[in-house]
Amino acid sequence: MSTLRPALLTDHYELTMVSAALRDGTADRRCVFEVFSRRLPAGRRYGVVGGTGRLIEMIRDFRFDPAEIDFLRRTGVVDEPAAQWLAGYRFTGDIDGYAEGELFFPGSPILTVSGTFAECVVLETLVLSVLNHDSAVAAAAARMVTAARGRALIEMGSRRAHEEAAVAAARAAYLAGFRFTSNLAAGQRYGIPTAGTAAHAFTLLHDDERAAFASQVATLGKDTTLLVDTYDIAQGIRNAIAVAGPELRAVRIDSGDLAVIAQQSRELLDSLGATETKIIVSGDLDEYAIAALAAEPVDMYGAGTAVVTGSGAPTAGLVYKLVEVEGRPVVKRSEHKATIGGRKVAVRRHKPTGTATEEVIVPQGVPDRQPNDRLLQHSYVVSGEPETLPTLEESRDHLRQCLISIPWEGLKLSAGDPAVPVTVVPAS
Structure with missing residues (x-):
């Protein structure tokens, strides 16, 4: 409390x-x-x-x-x-x-x-x-859950809210049907499943992208999510699969034209044999952006600012x-x-x-x-x-x-x- x-x-x-x-x-x-x-x-x-x-x-x-x-x-x-x-x-x-x-x-x-x-x-x-x-x-999050049509959502808006409001927002989003939160205090207080891997800073810390991915996989195993849009997304996906293999759980994309990129990423992953690797997208998503991606090969959405601010x-x-x-x-x-x-x-x-x-x-x-x-x-x-x-x-x-x-x-x-x-x- x-x-x-x-x-x-x-x-x-x-x-x-x-x-x-x-x-x-x-x-x-x-x-x-x-x-x-x-x-x-x-x-x-x-x-x-x-x-x-x-x-x-x-x-x-x-x-x-x-x-x-x-x-x-x-x-x-x-x-x-x-x-x-x-x-x-x-x-x-x-x-x-x-x-x-x-x-x-x-x-x-x-x-x-x-x-x-x-x-x-x-x-x-x-x-x-x-x-x-x-x-x-909760109302904004419920609309996002409806727009997601059964695909999972993770609440990741803590850095866009007062520290205590962030915990309350994570609880309200989970109430509405979000599957995970990135907020650890919400996980401790309310038993909400938490999720999170790495930011662009972790990739930039290393000498190259493969080194960053190798470090993350060595620590967390292949059941992790690699952020592939620090540099070139297509090359990022190639590097991710080269390091983790086709058993990699997921890649995350946080920028760009997500509809087009999701399609291209799915095709590339499949061509590399990573047919089971999931695609997670994030980046200023609200219920309308999520609805616009309904026909695209997206497996999970990460929503932050729009959730904690009630999406307008x-x-x-x-x-x-x-x-x-x-x-x-x-x-x-x-x-x-x-x-x-x-x-x-x-x-x-x-x-x-x-x-x-x-x-x-x-x-x-x-x-x-x-x-x-x-x-x-x-x-x-x-x-x-x-x-x-x-x-x-x-x-x-x-x-x-x-x-x-x-x-x-x-x-x-x-x-x-x-x-x-x-x-x-x-x-x-």
């Missing part, structure tokens, strides 16, 4: 509100906050819930230590009553939400946090920081809004930012074949359940105590099943309507 404790991963104004609410007596009012997105990023047809497992662990550890309380006092962020309240803070409410790996659409109540106003409001920034980042990465949508656009106070719905009426009051329950409606047809959201009520409906919310925290969470592998499988369930049009990379329409049933 990060060396930075989660309690100060928050915004100043949350503690300002706590101070004022404690003073005026509203801090203990029972409230419900919901996390949802008003719209999907441009061109997207679905969102992916990512980061829930990380978030619940951080909320479990959400405490203010004496040094943090002293900092808040000294800087005037809180007054003395608020400082004392924060010193004893422990979330005692309930958290329900969509499963990690679940798809979401505009208006989907993907997380519901209920408890006193004060204990819920201080979680706002942490909740949104984790879910917005991980959900954005670095945030999922999620918001954390108060929707209920003491059992009474509250509604924000700002133009273009209106909310629907009251705690909501959501179901995903399906055909008997399993294809999703609609998401039904009911404020302050229970949906009229139909035979093929699936309730979307699950308990994560009850009276402050975390429930047993699904494993990352289970969440990964859940997303795979969700993507299978949506109409095929919803998997297109082109802009269009959400894959599943959302219906909000008026409160009775």
